[in-house]
Amino acid sequence: MNFGPLIFLGIFLSLASSWCGLILIPLFQFGKMEPVTIEMTGEIYPQPKGGEAKQGMSVYRSNGCIYCHSQQVRPRGFGADIERGWGSRRSVGRDYIYDNPVLLGTMRTGPDLTNIGQRQPSEDWHFSHLYDPQITSPGSNMPPYRFLFETRPIRNGVVSENALKLPANFAPEDGFEIVPKKEAKALVAYLLSLQATAPLPEAR
């Protein structure tokens, strides 16, 4: 007996059912999701990222931050994310409607960054941390991203406004200063934009 058509049908059905489950049904659930107005504040959430923060998202992608950092807060009872202070509520589909691609991440060698803009709002902190994580977090196993900064001679004896304020053991030679390149500025703008705190009804 020729089992060819039966085997074909079996393969077709299993591929078709996973396509429905993984693509079609999520598309119906999330595909037409719109931003909402938050009742308490009148604010529209989420907002698309603009300018520098948007560029920073590609710096984040190209530097592999996603290999160590997630951007998804699990609900209470499914992990200690909220207890750890990684978010005030769980993440929901609506949080990501403007992200393309969505940078959920799969590994947590470092903390979740869904709300890092709120948890650590200081630009200076982020610049020092990216330049060398040992400055702000001794013992950290996050790699330094020094290539996002430029070491240059101090011009006319006046230190630039955006020069890093580093502790003595990380400071450059006398007469030099370290300033963030545009990639570092964009990356920090992106990190500061990561704030998913709006109280969405479906996230309660």
Ligand code: HEC
């Ligand atoms: C090899 C893994 C690894 C990579 C790659 C990595 N990180 Fe980290 N990151 C960590 C670890 C571990 C910590 C916790 C210790 C610390 O603060 O440095 C951390 C901490 C952080 C924090 C502070 C989080 C908090 O809650 O205080 C930020 C912000 C951050 N990383 C951003 C980045 C960005 C941006 C990139 C890409 C340019 C990146 N990380 C790449 C491992 C990594």
